[in-house]
Amino acid sequence: MSTTGGRVLPLRVPLLPGESLDSWLEALARRNGISLRSMLAFLGLRTPSYTRRLYTTLTAGTLRDLEERAGLRPGQLDEAVLAPDFPFGPMQAPGSRYCPRCLAEREGRWLLTWWLPWTFACTTHHLLLHDGCPACDALPRLKTPTRSHDFPAGICTTRASRGADPCGADLTSATSTPLPAGHPLLDTQQWLHGLSPDQAATVSSDLLALAAWLARCLTEADLDSTPPEFLSAWRERRTGPVTSPTGRPRPTSAAVAGILAHHARPLLDTSDIAAIDAIRRLRHRSGPISRMMPAGMFFENWTTLSPGLHGRFLRVADPVLGAMDRVRLRSCTTRARFPRRQGPQPAARARHIPQLLWPTWTLRLIPRQGIKESLFRAVMSVLLLLPGQTTRNARKVTDQLNPHLPTYTTRTLQVLLGNEHDQALPALCYLADYLDEHGSPIDYQRRRRLVPAEPISREEWTELCFATGTHPGGKPGAPISRHVHAQRHLHQLLTGSDLNNPQQPLAWRSPADRSRHLTFTLTLTLAQRQALRDYAAGILERLDIDEPVTWEPPEDACTGLTLPGPRFTDVDLTDVRRLVVTEGRRITEAADALNTTPTHIRLALEHIDHQPPPAGPNSPLAAWRLRQRARDLITREFLEREYVTGRKTLTVIAAETDLPRHVVVEQAEAIGITIYRSPRPLAIDAAWLREQYLTRKRSTSDIAHEAGTEDETIRRRLQRLGIPLRAPGVHSRTIMTATLDRTVPRDIRAAVEGTLHGWLRLHRFEIAMAFPTLDTAAGYLQVHQSALVTQFQRLERDIGHPLFERGAFGKPHRPTSRGKALLRALNKPHVRKLMHQALAPTTLTPMPDTNTLARATTDVTTRRTPGPLTPFDDIPVERIRIRAETLTLLRDLLDHHDAEFYAAQLSTRTGLRQSSLSPRLRQLEQAGWLTSRLEDDTSWLSRAPEGRGPGRRRLYYALTPDGRRAATHELQHRASGRRKRQNAGTQPATNH
Structure with a gap:
């Protein structure tokens, strides 16, 4: 509660050196003749039930106001209080210890250090501190005294009941156990008094966490030099109840606190080597070290150890930890720490790490054998994420950098440890610490x-x-x-x-x-x-x-470590060039010869220049150099002077510059110079040219002949004038450029104008619509059915509408309404006259008569079904229908009749699709032509790619002897039938 704005105290008491705030407030109240409760109320403070709250709960503002009102210098009261979070611990008594002589010399004023849990001796009078009143055995200063001004200072203020007088025993007359000068317990107490406030809080927390474990580990042999009074207190603590009737841990006496602090000091105050040795001796008393946390220490105590003490315990446990934990906890380094939740996150460090370890550090850390370089680099990079992580699930951490890396991290660590490269693990930890402290420029x-x-x-x-x-x-x-x-x-x-x-x-x-x-x-x-x-x-x-x-961490990131790999400068580049480049040895042979690793040789080769082979006269490099020379010589100014103004040909320019003509042409085109690929253009009147080409419809060849030039010259001149050119070749014929009179129906004009065979398609469409199907019409017209299909599709595309509905079995095709209109238009006399004028007599086909159409209708309505196959006479296999693809398959099977095969192999040999091969192979197997078997385990497993399963088994087929006879019979039968048809002179139908 703030006291700002209060009055200044008329009677003041100075704060004694080392005095606690509660003692000073009590002296101030006694000086003013009022109770401590009244003094606190006057100062605007509440009266706490327990004295301890007076020096642990006041805010800095309250202390400044008290100093102003009591005439103290600013900040003086900071020396009389402790931080609210100071670690007292459950075994610390809620009252204060005391030295009777100091209490007498200070006229009943209490020291702040007597409240500390690990203050157990007076270094001034060499006495063991008292834990209680010699009369009532109560804890001194447990409850806040109320009427202390009515009694002399330095007495026991504990009341037997509410409203009763205090005990009143003179605490200054209590007898204490003396300690000889230079006693180890006095040295330990002096060390504790010399700690800064922050150090005192850390050491107090560590002592509280170690107390129960040390009590289990210490033996009678460790207490040989301990005074009998201390030893009896220790034995009483070891054999007595550890909890009070209320279930709380019993407070630790000054003697027990001194013994525990003295034996814990080597773990806290000495060098790392001495502390680790002391921890190792204590841990071995409960059996061999087999886990991270010491046997007998509670987990809640283990987690409260300071980072430095945690590191020492982890370094002791390092030999029994797994490789992953050694990296995660850094137990193999002097920076061993137990991971904290607020530690470095994997994602933050992953930003500074490549998925493959830096080349130089790969060289320094990779073993000479036992692991592939690419795998080692990938695994070591993800391992850089492990130091300081709280989770033991390594994959959860490493996936943030390389989620597709196979689970080879443990194997890599085993190889490192198996090759006795223990320094590689500390190097990983030091590199991770360097990245956390300095980051990376990348x-x-x-x-x-x-x-x-x-x-x-x-x-x-x-x-x-x-x-x-x-x-x-x-x-x-x-x-x-x-x-x-x-x-x-x-x-x-x-x-x-x-x-x-x-x-x-x-x-x-x-x-x-x-x-x-x-x-x-x-x-x-x-x-x-x-x-x-x-x-x-x-x-x-x-x-x-x-x-x-690129960037790599500097080598001093791992100062003090002897890394397993060599430095880059440990090899002479001249020797590497001689062995690999000159003598052509393999990298592994060169590494053995120079007593180094293949990684070292590969890294050295990146710093050796490899001269490329000389370029031949016709090589791409020679061509590039030639064009580079052309770019230097053939400039725009040069061409403007020599080609445009000087009217030299490109051939002459090429000869003068000693360059191929096509290179000169390419350079001129790249610059944007107009190239004349014929004699320079003649002066042709634009109006005359427009009249001849547009009005009189003369061809470019006729105009060129009259003008005395080339056809292409006229075409280019027309293009420069912006005149659209008529299509060359057939598109310039009269039939392509002529237009029909408007009296001709629109669909006929659309089918004829601008096309080459429009009248022929109309003529055939008229005949085809008289037949029931395109197949029968094609037979009558002596063309292939596909030709009719193509021609009628073109006709429908030109007109823009379907002209007939396709037929099906038992249903003839028939014209649509648009097709019927087209047939009516074709029957008009002037249209038919135009058709006969456009088609040659040999092209015209008369309309079919009634008998022809009747036969066509009969052929369509009668379906021919193939009869059953005749079995083989002397071959005990089922006969199948033979198609073109089956013939190709049978020929290949006879060519490889002694070997097994599978479908994909057969598809590669024959070019047939595997989707059509598989059903034919099953058909042949069912008919008895083939046998099959599944691939055996040895072959199946040998085809498995590295890191994946083998996939599906292959199904091997083999031609049976009867199947071979049947295949030979079918091929010979087809060959004899083909010879008979050739002898009969059969010819395919003509396609118009």
Whole structure:
């Protein structure tokens, strides 16, 4: 409660050094001759039931006001109170301990440190503090005294009942156990007094958490130098009840607190090495270390340990922890910590980590054998997310960076530990800490979102290669070319993406594809690498990303560790060039020869220039250089001077510049110069040309002949004048340009005008409508039915309406209303006259007579059904109907009669679709021509791709001996029938 605006106290009492606020307030009340309750009311404060609340609950504003009213300097009362969240613990007595001599010397004024749970001795008088009144054994200063001004200071103010007088025992006369100078307990108390307020709160919390566990671990041997009074108190604590009648933990006596604090000091105050050794000795007393939390320590105590003490316990448990927990808890490093909920989140750290570990750190951490480099890089990157995470579900964390990574993280850690590369795990933790503290200049998450899947086009890649004197490789449309590998290289350079992920657009399609990509990266010249880096920088600039192209954490991020892999500078590039480039050895052989890893050799090869093979005179590179020379020589000013003004031909210019003529033409077209591919244009009167072409309808060839020039010259001149050209060739014929009189019905004009055979289609339509079907009409007209279908479709398209309804079995086709109108129009005399004039006599076909139409009707209404097949005479298989596809199948089966086959294999050999092959194979099997069996387990499992199941089993077929005889019979039968037809001179029908 605030006291702002109150009066200044007339009688004041100074605050003694180290005095508690409750003691000063009591002295102030006694000085003014009023009770403590009245003094608190005068100051505007409530009277708490328990004295402890006086020095733990007052706000800073209240303290400042008290200082002003009592004449104290600002901030002086801060030394007389404790923070509200100071850890007292359940075993701490709610009253105050005390030293009788100090209490006598200070005239009954109480020290603040006597309230602290781990103050157990007086370092001034070398005495053990008292826990209670020597007369009533009550806890001193438990309840707030009410009439303290009526009694002398330094007495026990505990009342037996409400309204009764206080105990009144003189606390200053109590006898205490002396401790010799230099006693370990005094040293421990002196150490506790020397802590800052923040340190005191941390140590107090740790002591409270360790108390129960230490009590279990300490033995009688640990208490040899302890005074008998301390030892008896310790034994009473070990054997007596641990809780009060109300169920609360019993307060810890000063002697027990001193013993616990003295034996806990090595765990808190010494160096890490000494503290870890002490923790290890104590933990081994309850059996071998087999888990993270010490045996005998409660979980609620374990979770309240300070981060530093947690780290020491974790480092002791490190040998028994799993590899994942060692990384997550950093127990293998000096920065071991128990994860906190407010720790670094995986998503925040994932923004700074590529999906593949940085190349230099891959070199420093990868073992020489036991794991693939690409898998190692991907796994180590996701492991960087684990340090400091609260969840033990590693996949839940790692999926935030690479959700498609196979579950090989545990295997990778086993390989690292199996190769005795313990320093690789601390390196992971230190790298994660570096990223949390310093971050990274690259936001890989943003790049993975913004960088296009195909960062460089084929044209840009070709130009880049030519500019660096190298061949771009591959052909347009090829599935895997150097251009595709260049896209992958750029994408990985910018985003660090894992191309093992099949969801990536540029993912590797097979192990061989990955091998080819690695070969591509090793064959890049230094000029190409620099050009690709410059291109990548341009991509970032276009995306408005102000970041370096690549970055790696510095080597001092893991200072003090002996990493398993070599440094890049540990190998001589001259030796690598000699072994790999000059002698042509494999990378693994070069690594063995130089006593290093293949990763080291591959990284070194990226810093060695590979000279490209010389370009031949007809190579694309030579052609590019030729065109580059043309771009330098053939400029617009040059062509304006030599070609336009000087009227030189391009052939002459090509000879003078020593360039091929087609290259000169290409450059001139690119510049935009008008190229004359014939003699220079003649002066032709535009009005005369319009009259000849538009009015008189003369052809361009006639006009060109009269003008003494070429047909193409006239056509170009017409185009420059904006005159639309008539279509060349057949479209210029009279029949195509002529128009019919308006007396001719509209549908006939639509079918005839602007077409070549419009009258013939109308003539055939008239005849076809007399027959019941197109098939019978085609036989009469001696054309194929498909030809009639095509012609009538064109007729309907020209007219814009259906002309007849198609027939079906037992139902003849018939004209629509529009078709009937067309037939009536064709019967008009002037229309028929026009038709006879347009068609040659040999093209006209007379209308069918009555007998012909009757036979056609009979043929349509009578359906022929195939009779049953005649069985084979001496072949015990069922006979089937043979079609064209079946003949192709039987020929292939006879060519491979000794081998088994499956449907996909047969489809590849014959070109037949598998959807039509499968039912025919089943038909042959049912007829006894084939036998079948399912693929055996060995073959089935051997076809399984890496990381996936084998899929469906194949069904193998084999030709039976009887089936072979039946197939031979059918093929010979078809061959003899074909020879008979050829000898009879049969000819196919003519298609008009």
